[in-house]
Amino acid sequence: xxQLMQSGAEVKKPGASVKVSCKASGYTFSSYDIxxxxxxxGQGPEWMGWMNPNSGNRGYAQKFQGRVTMTTNTATSTAxxxxxxxxxxxxxxxxxxxxxxxxxxxxxxGQGTLVTxxx
Amino acid sequence: xxxxTQPPSVSVSPGQTATxxxxxxxxxxxxxxxxxxxxxxxxxxxIYQDTKRPSGSPERFSGSNSGNTATLTISGTQAMDEAxxxxxxxxxxxxxxGGGTKLTVL
Numbered sequence: 001x002x003q004l005m006q007s008g009a010e011v012k013k014p015g016a017s018v019k020v021s022c023k024a025s026g027y028t029f030s031s032y033d034i035x036x037x038x039x040x041x042g043q044g045p046e047w048m049g050w051m052n053p054n055s056g057n058r059g060y061a062q063k064f065q066g067r068v069t070m071t072t073n074t075a076t077s078t079a080x081x082x083x084x085x086x087x088x089x090x091x092x093x094x095x096x097x098x099x100x101x102x103x104x105x106x107x108x109x110g111q112g113t114l115v116t117x118x119x
Numbered sequence: 120x121x122x123x124t125q126p127p128s129v130s131v132s133p134g135q136t137a138t139x140x141x142x143x144x145x146x147x148x149x150x151x152x153x154x155x156x157x158x159x160x161x162x163x164x165x166i167y168q169d170t171k172r173p174s175g176s177p178e179r180f181s182g183s184n185s186g187n188t189a190t191l192t193i194s195g196t197q198a199m200d201e202a203x204x205x206x207x208x209x210x211x212x213x214x215x216x217g218g219g220t221k222l223t224v225l
Contacts, residue, residue: 035214044205045154045162047214059212095161102167104209105152109161 002026002100004110011116017084020113022096029077030054032100036070036081038092039112045095051079086117121210123217130223137193139220141206144187151189152207153182155200162205166191198224 007021022034036048049060053072060068069082079096094113097106124142131137141151151169154162164173166182169189179194193200201224206217 037214044203044219045216047216050214061213102164102173103150105164105167106154106162106207106214107164107167107173109163112161 002098002108004096004098004108006094006096006110006113009114009116011118012086014087014117014119016086016117017082018086018115019080019082020094020096020115022079022081022110024077024079024098027098027100029072030074032098034070034072034079035097035106036068036079037095037097037106037109038090039095040089040092043092046092048081048094053079083115086115088117091115091117121208121215123206123208123215125204125206125217125220127218128221128223130225131193131196133198133224134195137196137200137222137224139191139193139204139206139222141189141191141217142187143189143208143215146187146189146208147185149184149208149210151182151184153180153191154205154207155202156205157202165204193222196222196224200224 003025005023030053033050033052035050037045051058051070071080096110099105153166155165156162165176165180169184170182181192183190203219205219
């Protein structure tokens with residue numbers, strides 16, 4: 001079965017960077033985009049961007065341009081999302097998600113990684 | 120930028136039909152996806168490409184999309200369906216989410 005397993009919770013100081021990993025299994029990792037979505041406490045999901053592991057193509061939401069970097073390692077079927085210049089408003093649960101065969105959906109989600117930004 | 124609008128809350132009695140709408144300009148020209156999220160859990164897709172149900176999504180969940188409005192319908196609503204529901208579509212290679220609807224079963 002499709003699984004997306006994310007790295008553990010992080011606590012960072014303002015101005016620092018965080019890198020979250022997402023290891024995929026149960027499907028051909030290079031065949032489908034990986035999306036990253038975050039959700040601040042009590043808020044709805046907010047899309048951050050996508051990356052295709054095969055082509056290396058990626059697209060970022062305008063809000064995160066210049067601060068986010070998405071990468072993949074096809075040898076280990078792992079995707080990464082790095083967010084820099086962290087501020088308190090970046091405190092959120094960060095999710096990876098993949099369609100894995102369901103059109104352009106976000107059919108499968110990781111368990112989420114809580115990133116807390118606090119001085 | 121493209122916007123999707125959902126009612127903040129919907130209430131339904133057990134066994135009745137719940138209807139959650141999602142509005143956007145010419146939304147019927149795009150595919151709509153619906154996600155259910157319970158407290159402390161990751162979102163789960165219940166409808167994709169307007170009307171399709173993934174395996175594992177109960178038959179009581181159905182979707183439609185026409186004109187400016189997409190609709191998620193839950194027939195015979197159960198207590199376990201109480202959750203937040205989000206619609207989603209693509210616009211210019213970006214994902215757009217609706218603001219979410221809290222479904223209360225009472």
